[in-house]
């Protein structure tokens with residue numbers, strides 16, 4: 532990465548959010564008023580090449596491999612988006628893989644950032660799945676993490692490590708607990724929450740999709756556009772604004788599946804809902820019912836992080852960003 536300016540590294544840079552974040556940086560290549568001078572997109576397979584006003588390197592690197600991770604840090608990036616992860620359903624199905632990628636991989640990233648020695652900003656994509664179990668029905672800030680899945684546990688441990696690496700002055704860590712990000716484009720993935728996208732994405736494109744939970748099931752969610760805006764802001768807010776807790780609940784919206792379907796119908800007409808099938812899936816239900824669906828993210832809102840105004844907006848943005856332009 533050449534030139535002065537912000538050198539950005541994105542692990543999981545070929546994934547859903549990694550690609551949207553890269554596109555947002557290309558469209559607005561500055562962080563806190565400093566131009567972006569380079570971007571490394573790293574993933575298991577090299578992400579597709581991208582043209583931008585700054586240099587872009589697309590590289591294959593397994594974050595479970597400490598040597599490969601150290602190579603990503605050879606030019607001491609100063610903003611790291613740590614997005615690479617094995618998603619919830621996959622981490623639950625394969626405990627060893629989840630531990631290797633979500634826990635050991637996060638440690639590899641933090642150690643490489645520490646060794647680089649330039650006190651980089653590290654933005655860690657944590658998850659609402661870090662909360663659960665015996666927690667208030669509406670989760671305020673400051674509630675202990677009580678994850679009820681391997682994925683949530685790996686994210687919670689990652690948060691604690693980020694906190695301590697920040698306390699020690701090794702990195703400037705910013706952990707953001709993402710709500711379920713919907714509507715995700717492309718094909719279904721191994722996230723337990725995958726149906727929360729497919730029942731909208733696939734049905735609006737003429738395919739059927741199964742909903743394994745009832746219409747009354749509540750979801751804490753956020754649109755991709757909003758999440759990308761919040762990820763960008765996470766690199767810009769002053770470190771002091773985080774205080775003694777480097778990890779925050781991001782804003783989101785609570786809607787039932789039924790309310791979300793009604794919003795889709797309002798924007799795109801009734802045909803899509805008729806394509807939804809309603810077969811329960813005890814395995815998916817067991818994981819997603821362990822996630823909390825209502826939060827009061829007072830701290831994040833005070834720091835300027837944003838939530839969606841409606842799920843209708845999410846549907847419109849999906850049609851604009853992921854269907855019309857593709």
Ligand SMILES: NC(=O)c1ccc[n+]([C@@H]2O[C@H](COP(=O)([O-])OP(=O)(O)OC[C@H]3O[C@@H](n4cnc5c(N)ncnc54)[C@H](O)[C@@H]3O)[C@@H](O)[C@H]2O)c1
Nearest residue numbers: 543545546547548575593594614615616656658709711712
């Ligand atoms: N999308 C959501 O709803 C959501 C919600 C909460 C948290 N998050 C978190 O946000 C981050 C990005 O999520 P996403 O939706 O873009 O997921 P994604 O699955 O689309 O992207 C993750 C990327 O990580 C890569 N990856 C997996 N194992 C790897 C390894 N060993 N080495 C290098 N790369 C590896 C995958 O190939 C994938 O491209 C993840 O950390 C996820 O846990 C996402």
